[in-house]
Amino acid sequence: MRKQIAAANWKMNLTLQQGEELLKGILANAKTLNENQQVIFAVPSPYLQAANTIVGETKNNFVAAQNIYSKKSGAYTGEVSVEMLQSLNIQFAVIGHSERREYFGESNTFLADKVNIALENNITPIFCCGEPLEVREAEGQNAFVAKQLEESLFHLSSEEIKKVVIAYEPIWAIGTGKTATSEQAQEIHQYLRSVIANKYGATTADEISILYGGSVKAANAKELFSQPDIDGGLVGGAALKVDEFVSIIDALN
Template sequence: MKRKIVAGNWKMNLNYNEAKDLLKKLIEYKDKFDTTTELIICPPTLYLSAFAEVLNGHDWVSLGAQNSYTVDNGAFTGEVSPSQLKSLGIKYGIVGHSERREFFNEDYTLLSKKVKALLHHGLSPIFCCGEQLQVRDSNVYKEFVMKQIEASLFGLKADEIEKVIIAYEPIWAIGTGKTATAEQAQEIHALIRSRISKEFGEKVGANVGIIYGGSCKPDNAKELFAQKDIDGGLIGGASLNADDFLAIANSFE
């Protein structure tokens, strides 16, 4: 059965009062969200503790972290460990976002370790992959995306990768106002699912969540989510508006 997943990546936005106001608005809307949708919000890390307390008992939405490190503790100033996230009840962690790859030089090996560390503590990684405009224009984008997935995820066991949510985010469509067409997005999602199925089996391939990110908005979410292999979205800017986030979360047919 097709999954329905919508995750909001707030990135480094909103001061604490603004973030609290957005969370309050989302809670006010809780009865309007489709209860069959896996709803996730990923606020800035320093808000997670307070948000976890506010959302205690609210099983309609889960919290995710935007970043985490590879070990449980130690002299790693500024980092946060999966075990610390688990202690707050955090259920998801974003790994491999294009901004982390580009600005913080996160490579395949590091991302593989991050994925395994999250899984070790029972958190589900939201693993991001995607290509730059020059890669797509060079017509090697399929190989590029598959390399990202194979290098960082194919060391997992079948029961582990089944817990990973893969987010395809064409970098050329993040924050640019450009969006991959539903057909372009479906092409890559189908390719990812086919490759996972070949490596780990048809059951795993069918069950793994594969979502789209890259200027996903209320006016295009329905068409994107209607595609056979698109299980939802990783939402950036639109997740900072409660009305837009609600509309996107309710865009499944």
């Protein structure tokens, strides 16, 4: 049974004190998770240790880095290495978020290197993919996301790719006023799973969690998560509010 996941991406928000208060509020109010459910908090790098201390041994709650570098160590000022994450007992890292691709020019091949080093060091990649508005309007989304998977993930073995969490981000539905329906979200998730199945087989594809990352909030989480190929959400703004994110956690199947 694949994991149902509510992942919070705080992005570049909150002070340390605000973040600690948010985490404590969510953990105090969220439901007890089932064995196949996980909550993951992707916090800014300066807060990783504090967040991990708060999350501690709570059942199936984890902390993630928002980014890692493709090298293990060296003269890469400002970057975060897998060794640093390991020393903090961080088990997850977001890789290839649309903002990293857009603002920092991260390519599919560069992200493949990040995926490799994460897996080599027992860190689970939360690999982001998704198309911008102009691609969606031209109905080119399937080929676009397939290329992202092929160039960043399809060098992996069957056993390796089963260790990756995929997050689909419809960039055109984030901050544009446009909204993806649950049917549209299910359609692209089903397509992503079919692309993986064509490469690795249906059994492997069915073991991979695929999260939806297009403005998930309390009001739409239950409907989205009820779709057969949507295994949870990568949540931005709504993850910064205790009540909102608790409701999203509660919406996990």
